[in-house]
Amino acid sequence: MVEVIFIWIAAGLTLAIFSFLYKDNPFYKVAEHIYVGSAAAFWFLYLWFFDVEPKILGPFKEVFHKYGFSGMWAHFGAEQWILFIPIFLSICMLLRFIPPTAWLSRWAIAFTVGMAAGLGVTGALQGYIIPQTQATLLPLWTGNPLTSFNNLIIVIATLATLFYFFFSKEHKGVLGVFSRIGITFIMIAFGASFGYTVMARVSLLIGRIHFLLFEWLSSFFH
Amino acid sequence: MKKEVPLIITFISGFLLIVALFIPHEPFGSLQERFNDWYIIVSGFTLILGVDSLLLYHWRKIKTKDKDAPYSIILIITFITVLLWGIYSGVKHGNPFAPASTFLRYFYTYMFVPLQATMFALLAFFIASAAYRAFRARGLNATLLLVSAGLVMLGRVPKGEIVVPFFIAITLILIAIIFVLEAVARVSLYERLLYFALALISLIAIIPLSILLREYLPALADWIMNVPQLGAKRGLFIGIWLGAIAMAIRIILGIERTYLK
Structure with missing residues (x-):
């Protein structure tokens, strides 16, 4: 019975959002605000149960249960003491709420920005530039004409796209020809990515229509 | 003090991560993993700032009796209800995202997923109409x-x-x-x-x-x-990441300081 009630709620919310296709209306606005409110609470809970609880409270829990609040401090190891750095920075982030100490939140922001920059360098090198360059250095003759042709296209498309964004020299002569080839491949890639995105959205739409037809409507007959 | 300390923090955190990439020995070896955890913790707290800003915005609407105030009331009530539901499930099952919890079974399956999927499904129509024009x-x-x-x-x-x-x-x-x-x-x-x-x-x-x-x-x-899409995308992403590296180095060295404003 509870399941059927929730199927009706889900169907109501689905139809309320689809009603926007007609025009902006109160049903859509109600569903939209429910979505924003529930998403905020959902991610708040996710932060607590997957970040704060296991990463901050977890390492202290065992010591606390064993020695109590007053005794735990003497039994903290390096693992616990070092956690006071992110705890301090997290508190700094929340100090934004108190105007006289709001400037301290810059420390936390500086840490996240520095981390993002450091991870940007290492992540870009390890995750993208080196593996993608390695994957592009393909044999131009493999014995199979079709594979060789595909490899050639991949190499030309990668180089030509890079050349299209090379602005240190005017796009004339050989560079001009190469950059024109580059924009041709970019257009094909954008078109293909667009088509792929549309299909992903359409599959979600099919999923919702399937839910309305086969879960919601079938609940009438149960 | 107010500007120098953040610049030093940015430099140390960014630079140590780059060093850790090249020195895979202790204490640098485990540094990346540890810093990653800290990053998740500290950046996670920005969500609290976001939630505060969202709730304050809607609270102001209710206080000023804005014409959209009823929707703001719905938003705040939904936020509190879902939060309490999650806490209740968390206390009962240890985690609200546990398979047996009512939070995951009912709220996530019959409210959050339909709302999110329908919002994105709605985009199919708008993408189609944008494509028709573009x-x-x-x-x-x-x-x-x-x-x-x-x-x-x-x-x-x-x-x-x-x-x-x-x-x-x-x-x-x-x-x-x-x-x-x-x-x-x-x-x-x-x-x-x-x-x-x-x-x-x-x-x-x-x-x-x-x-x-x-x-x-x-x-x-x-x-x-x-083939062609992959090649062009590779070119694009190599370019984007080269740009990201340049920007990251500027931030670490303190040349780029807009985040401090």
Whole structure:
């Protein structure tokens, strides 16, 4: 019975959002605000149960249960003491709420920005530039004409796209020809990515229509 | 003090991560993992700032009796209800995201997923309407965009091959029209003849291409995704990441300071 009630709620919310296709209306606005409110609470809970609880409270829990609040401090190891750095920075982030100490939140922001920059360098090198360059250095003759042709296209498309964004020299002569080839491949890639995105959205739409037809409507007959 | 300390923190955190990449020994070896955890913890707290800002915005609307105040009340009530539901499930099952919890079973399955999926499904209609306005075969590049998008979409749809003959016919007629317009605009007789010939070839190609694509459309869509699309995307992403590295180095060295404003 509870399941059927929730199927009706889900169907109501689905139809309320689809009603926007007609025009902006109160049903859509109600569903939209429910979505924003529930998403905020959902991610708040996710932060607590997957970040704060296991990463901050977890390492202290065992010591606390064993020695109590007053005794735990003497039994903290390096693992616990070092956690006071992110705890301090997290508190700094929340100090934004108190105007006289709001400037301290810059420390936390500086840490996240520095981390993002450091991870940007290492992540870009390890995750993208080196593996993608390695994957592009393909044999131009493999014995199979079709594979060789595909490899050639991949190499030309990668180089030509890079050349299209090379602005240190005017796009004339050989560079001009190469950059024109580059924009041709970019257009094909954008078109293909667009088509792929549309299909992903359409599959979600099919999923919702399937839910309305086969879960919601079938609940009438149960 | 107010500017120097953040700059030092940024430098140390960013620089240590880069050093850790090149020195895979203690204490640097485990540094990346530890810093990653800290990053998740500290950046997670920005969510609290976001939630505070959202709730304050709607609270102000309620206080000023804005015309949208009833919706703001709904938002705040939903936030509190979902939060309490999650806490209750968390206390009962240890984690609200546990398979047995009512939070995951009812709220996530029958409220959060439908709302999120329908919001994104709604985009299918808006993307289609945007494509109708933007995808005009104005030139060669725009035509390539249109054709590759069309082929990928049709290639991924079950029974898409049935529509292919019509799609090919329309596309090639459009291309032929472009060639005819180009021919009319040219002064030299040689160029005019060349463009008219290309227009004629486009029209003649309708039937053989329709037959071929009807057979090989899914394979062609896969080829577009795996070869030209992959190559161009690689070029784009290598460029983007090179730019990201340059920007990251500027931030670490304190040349870029806009985040402190």
